[in-house]
Amino acid sequence: xxxxxxxxxxxxxxxxxxxxxxxxxxxxxxxxxxxxxxxxxxxxxxxxxxxxxxxxxxxxxxxxxxxxxxxxxxxxxxxxxxxxxxxxxxxxxxxxxxxxxxxxxxxxxxxxxx
Amino acid sequence: xxxxxxxxxxxxxxxxxxxxxxxxxxxxxxxxxxxxxxxxxxxxxxxxxxxxxxxxxxxxxxxxxxxxxxxxxxxxxxxxxxxxxxxxxxxxxxxxxxxxxxxxxxxxxxx
Numbered sequence: 001x002x003x004x005x006x007x008x009x010x011x012x013x014x015x016x017x018x019x020x021x022x023x024x025x026x027x028x029x030x031x032x033x034x035x036x037x038x039x040x041x042x043x044x045x046x047x048x049x050x051x052x053x054x055x056x057x058x059x060x061x062x063x064x065x066x067x068x069x070x071x072x073x074x075x076x077x078x079x080x081x082x083x084x085x086x087x088x089x090x091x092x093x094x095x096x097x098x099x100x101x102x103x104x105x106x107x108x109x110x111x112x113x114x
Numbered sequence: 115x116x117x118x119x120x121x122x123x124x125x126x127x128x129x130x131x132x133x134x135x136x137x138x139x140x141x142x143x144x145x146x147x148x149x150x151x152x153x154x155x156x157x158x159x160x161x162x163x164x165x166x167x168x169x170x171x172x173x174x175x176x177x178x179x180x181x182x183x184x185x186x187x188x189x190x191x192x193x194x195x196x197x198x199x200x201x202x203x204x205x206x207x208x209x210x211x212x213x214x215x216x217x218x219x220x221x222x223x224x225x
Contacts, residue, residue, distance in 0.1 A: 004157075031211050033211070035213075042215070042217075043158065044215070045212045045213065055210050090158070092157075092158075094211050096211060101211075102163060103160065103211065103213060104160065105157030106157050107156060108155075
C-alpha cells in the first residue's frame with residue numbers, strides 16, 4: 001500500500017502546454033503539500049492545504065494552481081509551461097495538531113519541459 | 115524556524131556507525147529537530163525527530179545536546195542502502211507544517 005502516490009511519475013511536454021500532476025494519500029492526514037526540487041537538488045515548498053484550505057502559498061508564479069477536491073487529494077495544475085519549470089515535484093502529507101508530526105512524501109514526478 | 119548547518123559530505127565504512135552532525139545554534143524552545151533522508155531519485159523519507167531528549171527508533175538514534183544547539187544522527191550499522199542525502203531540519207510545532215530543507219549531508223557508505 002503506497003501511502004502517498006503521485007501520477008504520473010514522468011512527464012515530458014512542450015513549452016506552452018498545460019499539464020496536471022495528481023497526488024493522493026491514504027494515511028488519513030488532513031494536510032498536504034507540494035514541494036519542488038530543482039536541478040541543483042534544492043527542495044522548496046510551494047503550497048500547503050489543510051482540510052482543503054490553502055494555508056501556504058510561497059512565491060510561486062500564478063501559472064501554478066493547486067486544487068484540493070478533498071483531504072486525500074491535492075493536484076497541481078501548471079499553465080503555459082516554461083523550460084524553467086523542469087524539476088521534480090514532490091507531494092507530501094502530514095497530520096496537523098499538537099506536537100510536530102512527520103511528513104510523508106511521494107516518489108516524485110519528474111517534469112521535463114522541452 | 116531556526117537555520118541548520120551540516121557538513122556537505124561524509125564517508126562511512128559499511129557496518130560501522132555513521133554519525134551525522136548538525137548545528138542549530140539559534141533553535142528556540144518550541145522547535146523540534148527533524149531528520150529526513152533522500153535516497154537517489156526517491157522522495158524524502160522521515161527518519162526521526164526530537165525536542166529535548168535523545169530518541170531512538172528502528173532506523174536511527176538522535177542525540178541532542180543539553181543546550182539544544184546541536185544534534186547528531188546515528189545510524190548504528192550503516193549499509194550501502196543508507197547512502198543518501200541527510201537533511202537536518204528545525205521546525206516549530208506551531209508552524210504550518212512546512213519543512214525548510216537545506217543542502218544536507220551526502221553520506222557515502224563504502225564497502
